[in-house]
Amino acid sequence: MRWFRTIFREIFGLFVDDGSFAITILVWLGVTRLLLPRLGVFSRWSGLILFAGLGLVLVESAMRYARSRQTRLDKMDPKSVSHS
Amino acid sequence: MDLSIGWAHAGPSILASFLASMVECVEALTVILAVGSVRGWRGALGGSATALAVLLALVAVLGRALMNIPLDIVQIVVGALLLLFGLRWLRKAILRSAGLIPLHDEQAAFAKNTEAMRRFGGVRGWDKVAFAACFQITMLEGTEVVFIVIAVGAGGTGLLLPAGLGALAALLVVIALGIALHRPLASVPENTLKFFVGVLLSAFGTFWFGEGIGLRWPGADWAIAGLIAAFLAVALLTVPLCRRQASSNIATVRP
Numbered sequence: 001m002r003w004f005r006t007i008f009r010e011i012f013g014l015f016v017d018d019g020s021f022a023i024t025i026l027v028w029l030g031v032t033r034l035l036l037p038r039l040g041v042f043s044r045w046s047g048l049i050l051f052a053g054l055g056l057v058l059v060e061s062a063m064r065y066a067r068s069r070q071t072r073l074d075k076m077d078p079k080s081v082s083h084s
Numbered sequence: 085m086d087l088s089i090g091w092a093h094a095g096p097s098i099l100a101s102f103l104a105s106m107v108e109c110v111e112a113l114t115v116i117l118a119v120g121s122v123r124g125w126r127g128a129l130g131g132s133a134t135a136l137a138v139l140l141a142l143v144a145v146l147g148r149a150l151m152n153i154p155l156d157i158v159q160i161v162v163g164a165l166l167l168l169f170g171l172r173w174l175r176k177a178i179l180r181s182a183g184l185i186p187l188h189d190e191q192a193a194f195a196k197n198t199e200a201m202r203r204f205g206g207v208r209g210w211d212k213v214a215f216a217a218c219f220q221i222t223m224l225e226g227t228e229v230v231f232i233v234i235a236v237g238a239g240g241t242g243l244l245l246p247a248g249l250g251a252l253a254a255l256l257v258v259i260a261l262g263i264a265l266h267r268p269l270a271s272v273p274e275n276t277l278k279f280f281v282g283v284l285l286s287a288f289g290t291f292w293f294g295e296g297i298g299l300r301w302p303g304a305d306w307a308i309a310g311l312i313a314a315f316l317a318v319a320l321l322t323v324p325l326c327r328r329q330a331s332s333n334i335a336t337v338r339p
């Protein structure tokens with residue numbers, strides 16, 4: 001049964017490794033699912049709105065990782081902390 | 085159906101499925117080669133073949149079950165899953181390209197697995213360790229391939245076959261290279277592949293999800309090509325932004 005649990009964990013890991021990234025994607029999909037049809041007839045901008053949100057989520061998450069990773073490295077390395 | 089519009093769907097489906105499956109097959113091959121070279125090929129190939137049979141049965145069952153679900157629901161669910169999967173790959177590939185997380189090293193993975201297999205001691209008769217190790221890795225990587233084939237192929241009518249052919253071609257290419265080289269495929273530009281696959285899967289996911297909620301894409305199927313170009317542009321622009329973000333942090337903390 002251990003290999004079954006491993007496979008389940010791996011399958012979950014296929015979709016989620018950063019929880020907040022995955023949740024933000026799902027929230028954006030939910031928002032577009034609820035709001036875009038209320039705009040009336042789907043305009044030519046609907047696809048662009050869907051894509052733009054996903055692009056922003058991707059950029060924000062990667063930048064946040066870049067920021068937090070460097071901050072964590074600096075916390076681990078006392079020489080890198082400024083005393084000025 | 086207009087043949088050119090058919091290719092707008094089938095072409096990217098084959099390519100996405102081929103490239104994504106190639107990455108998974110290369111990872112599985114590394115472990116199978118390590119197990120086979122240390123403990124013998126009978127158990128290693130037996131484990132992989134059994135897992136492949138289980139996966140084929142899974143595809144047959146899931147493929148048939150998907151036919152009974154309304155297409156718009158399949159497109160919404162598969163689109164959302166593809167986006168979670170594809171954007172996750174793309175984000176990791178961006179961070180690897182920016183030098184923020186290390187590249188996957190097949191040679192290191194091969195050495196680690198070889199060492200692990202040696203620790204299990206001698207082989208008597210049927211090698212359960214080799215069988216189990218190869219069954220598990222083929223199931224793990226194969227499940228990802230099955231998901232990719234189903235996700236890429238289930239969003240539109242008649243796309244499962246091209247997606248399946250793409251995955252099969254990747255499997256055959258990797259097997260042929262494995263037999264020819266007898267060592268891990270370390271020279272495969274894995275992060276470049278993952279970068280491009282992440283772009284393709286994200287584009288497919290966005291397209292399927294949009295179709296599922298009733299959105300009409302400008303240019304119909306050709307919108308996939310536009311989405312591929314757009315995700316690629318965003319990802320390529322994000323790499324230097326991440327690099328700059330990391331270095332500006334260093335500059336702030338170390339004036």
